[in-house]
Amino acid sequence: MTQSRTPQTRAGTSVMAGKGVYNEHSQPQHVAGEDGVPMLQRAAAALPPHALERITIVDYGSSQGRNSLTPMSAAIDTLRERVVAQEPISVVHTDLPANDFAALFETLQSDPHSYLRDRANVFAFAIGRSFYERLLPGATVSLGWSSITVHWLSAVPCVLGDQIFSPLAGPQQRADFARRAADDWRRFLGHRLVELRPGGQLVVVGSGADEQGRSGAEGLMELANAALQTMVADGLLAREDYERMVLPTYYRTAEEFTEPIAGDWPDGTFALEECTQTDLADPLWQRFAASGDTAAYAASAAGFLRAFSEPSLFAALAQRRAPSEVAALADGFYERVRVAIEQRPEQARCAWRLVLMRIAKRA
Amino acid sequence: MTQSRTPQTRAGTSVMAGKGVYNEHSQPQHVAGEDGVPMLQRAAAALPPHALERITIVDYGSSQGRNSLTPMSAAIDTLRERVVAQEPISVVHTDLPANDFAALFETLQSDPHSYLRDRANVFAFAIGRSFYERLLPGATVSLGWSSITVHWLSAVPCVLGDQIFSPLAGPQQRADFARRAADDWRRFLGHRLVELRPGGQLVVVGSGADEQGRSGAEGLMELANAALQTMVADGLLAREDYERMVLPTYYRTAEEFTEPIAGDWPDGTFALEECTQTDLADPLWQRFAASGDTAAYAASAAGFLRAFSEPSLFAALAQRRAPSEVAALADGFYERVRVAIEQRPEQARCAWRLVLMRIAKRA
Numbered sequence: 001m002t003q004s005r006t007p008q009t010r011a012g013t014s015v016m017a018g019k020g021v022y023n024e025h026s027q028p029q030h031v032a033g034e035d036g037v038p039m040l041q042r043a044a045a046a047l048p049p050h051a052l053e054r055i056t057i058v059d060y061g062s063s064q065g066r067n068s069l070t071p072m073s074a075a076i077d078t079l080r081e082r083v084v085a086q087e088p089i090s091v092v093h094t095d096l097p098a099n100d101f102a103a104l105f106e107t108l109q110s111d112p113h114s115y116l117r118d119r120a121n122v123f124a125f126a127i128g129r130s131f132y133e134r135l136l137p138g139a140t141v142s143l144g145w146s147s148i149t150v151h152w153l154s155a156v157p158c159v160l161g162d163q164i165f166s167p168l169a170g171p172q173q174r175a176d177f178a179r180r181a182a183d184d185w186r187r188f189l190g191h192r193l194v195e196l197r198p199g200g201q202l203v204v205v206g207s208g209a210d211e212q213g214r215s216g217a218e219g220l221m222e223l224a225n226a227a228l229q230t231m232v233a234d235g236l237l238a239r240e241d242y243e244r245m246v247l248p249t250y251y252r253t254a255e256e257f258t259e260p261i262a263g264d265w266p267d268g269t270f271a272l273e274e275c276t277q278t279d280l281a282d283p284l285w286q287r288f289a290a291s292g293d294t295a296a297y298a299a300s301a302a303g304f305l306r307a308f309s310e311p312s313l314f315a316a317l318a319q320r321r322a323p324s325e326v327a328a329l330a331d332g333f334y335e336r337v338r339v340a341i342e343q344r345p346e347q348a349r350c351a352w353r354l355v356l357m358r359i360a361k362r363a
Numbered sequence: 364m365t366q367s368r369t370p371q372t373r374a375g376t377s378v379m380a381g382k383g384v385y386n387e388h389s390q391p392q393h394v395a396g397e398d399g400v401p402m403l404q405r406a407a408a409a410l411p412p413h414a415l416e417r418i419t420i421v422d423y424g425s426s427q428g429r430n431s432l433t434p435m436s437a438a439i440d441t442l443r444e445r446v447v448a449q450e451p452i453s454v455v456h457t458d459l460p461a462n463d464f465a466a467l468f469e470t471l472q473s474d475p476h477s478y479l480r481d482r483a484n485v486f487a488f489a490i491g492r493s494f495y496e497r498l499l500p501g502a503t504v505s506l507g508w509s510s511i512t513v514h515w516l517s518a519v520p521c522v523l524g525d526q527i528f529s530p531l532a533g534p535q536q537r538a539d540f541a542r543r544a545a546d547d548w549r550r551f552l553g554h555r556l557v558e559l560r561p562g563g564q565l566v567v568v569g570s571g572a573d574e575q576g577r578s579g580a581e582g583l584m585e586l587a588n589a590a591l592q593t594m595v596a597d598g599l600l601a602r603e604d605y606e607r608m609v610l611p612t613y614y615r616t617a618e619e620f621t622e623p624i625a626g627d628w629p630d631g632t633f634a635l636e637e638c639t640q641t642d643l644a645d646p647l648w649q650r651f652a653a654s655g656d657t658a659a660y661a662a663s664a665a666g667f668l669r670a671f672s673e674p675s676l677f678a679a680l681a682q683r684r685a686p687s688e689v690a691a692l693a694d695g696f697y698e699r700v701r702v703a704i705e706q707r708p709e710q711a712r713c714a715w716r717l718v719l720m721r722i723a724k725r726a
Contacts, residue, residue, distance in 0.1 A: 014465075054500075088500030092488065097472050101464035102377075105491025109460050123500055125455065125488045128468025137417070137451030137486055 014098035025307035036205035043201035044078035061149030062093035144202035165221035181250035208355035209251035216351035244316035302338035377461035388670035399568035406564035407441035424512030425456035507565035528584035544613035571718035572614035579714035607679035665701035
């Protein structure tokens with residue numbers, strides 16, 4: 001594999017579909033985040049008194065904000081029971097520079113579930129920078145939250161040839177992804193340790209893996225990969241374009257998540273206060289089981305796939321082709337996915353694994 | 364005039380062209396901001412010692428950030444001479460929710476003149492909310508900056524019939540605009556007074572007016588208005604659409620700017636430390652005078668007009684017409700403006716007036 005064939009996640013590329021699309025098609029991520037809310041409330045309740053002045057809550061990897069409204073509201077309400085109404089609470093949402101921050105701020109201003117409604121002295125900010133870098137002044141964060149974000153790697157370590165999803169790749173390629181994921185997770189934790197106040201708490205809802213490294217979405221991703229291969233076979237997609245298409249994601253086992261937390265860090269020490277694993281019931285499948293509406297299920301599952309995968313899969317093509325051509329290819333691809341799901345709905349059913357961690361910076 | 368004919372600046376409307384366009388076509392605003400930089404440096408130098416801990420600088424009305432790089436760099440460098448290298452400095456850029464914040468963050472990350480380059484312990488944030496509302500926790504801002512922003516009103520108080528620019532309107536309409544401008548300026552100042560720390564300083568570079576309320580851009584705006592009227596005459600633009608088109612701007616005299624500052628405020632007292640007026644040499648005209656290239660001048664002046672006026676002028680149309688139709692009308696309009704400038708370049712020459720104020724919150 002030559003250097004030039006290694007796609008990189010560029011600074012100018014968002015990993016989530018813009019124009020508010022991700023807000024509309026991220027219900028599984030939303031449900032996953034809800035699972036972490038009680039843990040975030042416990043984190044807020046556990047903050048030491050000195051972390052309750054000039055409170056800053058950080059939402060690391062907010063995307064367009066819809067999925068942050070419930071956890072941020074819960075954290076604010078728990079903290080408000082502990083501090084007077086006049087005490088300001090700042091909420092900072094971070095994501096990559098190219099994220100759709102206008103959609104985020106419009107959601108905060110207008111969504112009926114916005115935490116800014118009916119809550120006084122709450123102030124919202126954003127930071128457009130990768131969370132694999134330092135984001136905030138040291139020792140200023142009381143409470144951190146990151147839900148279904150850290151499986152997105154800082155860059156793709158290698159292309160996968162005839163696969164687009166790292167859990168389905170061969171052993172050597174999976175080892176490359178595992179190394180990158182380990183580096184990224186250490187970088188994430190190291191920067192958060194500097195940003196947290198002593199006694200501050202960080203809750204991470206991670207998209208996890210079983211002992212074989214499988215995410216629970218392999219069926220859907222095999223179906224998507226097969227659809228791309230039919231486009232190659234039909235002459236619609238160049239083979240060299242297909243070979244560049246890969247999702248920059250890795251799904252960690254509970255051990256891969258927790259092992260570094262106890263390690264040595266230059267700027268303090270972590271305590272792993274809680275770690276739980278849970279399986280995420282697929283909300284799209286649950287709705288299908290209730291309705292029996294295969295067409296609606298196929299549309300929602302294809303829309304879910306598109307919202308999180310299109311920017312990554314098609315970024316490499318966008319460097320060499322006109323936007324209208326890339327858009328037409330993407331339309332064709334997700335339509336094939338939708339048709340394939342309609343034919344084999346069971347294959348698109350996901351069984352995501354979650355690893356939920358509550359981590360404290362020792363005072 | 365009925366209520367329904369009154370266009371409002373909606374929360375979802377940005378006043379600046381997006382997709383980085385404003386960054387490319389705002390050289391006059393850039394030059395105006397440069398005029399205020401020495402005043403901002405004096406403000407930074409005048410901060411009392413207690414305002415030098417946990418420093419926050421706020422850039423009120425940043426648009427896409429290009430014009431903020433020089434003033435923020437200058438302010439940071441002045442402050443850095445007063446505090447140790449480890450002391451963090453936070454910079455917060457604010458604009459309307461629909462602002463192109465992705466362009467802002469990409470500028471901060473990639474522009475060779477970004478203040479984040481070669482400066483350690485500097486952290487950038489954004490707030491997507493009108494500066495006519497409260498934006499930050501009380502008593503947290505050491506230094507505020509707002510350049511060529513406060514002539515944008517919170518809403519259009521009335522339509523202007525056969526004009527698009529309030530300085531060219533009739534006396535009663537101008538009085539409506541003056542009242543709205545006075546209210547908005549008091550709201551702006553009142554919120555900033557709460558946000559500033561005692562002893563904190565605010566520098567405002569205002570787009571001003573002569574004693575007749577003229578901004579210095581009346582020639583360009585008459586030319587633009589005439590181009591719209593030819594589109595109505597040619598049947599390309601409906602008369603009722605034309606009558607809704609109005610820029611939500613007002614240009615204050617020095618007295619209108621300074622008179623409220625000395626007034627009574629519920630949350631503290633201001634001191635007007637400095638107030639200067641200056642005329643802004645038109646940088647586009649200066650380049651034309653050197654080159655003699657009429658075509659290049661017409662293109663740059665039309666591009667400048669488009670970057671600040673298109674979202675406002677065409678927002679009312681966008682509520683009733685397809686995006687492609689609105690885009691075609693806008694293309695046609697600014698092309699007519701470009702041709703008209705090519706024929707009468709002198710009429711597009713602007714002589715903007717600036718009112719520069721350095722305002723302190725009394726300790």
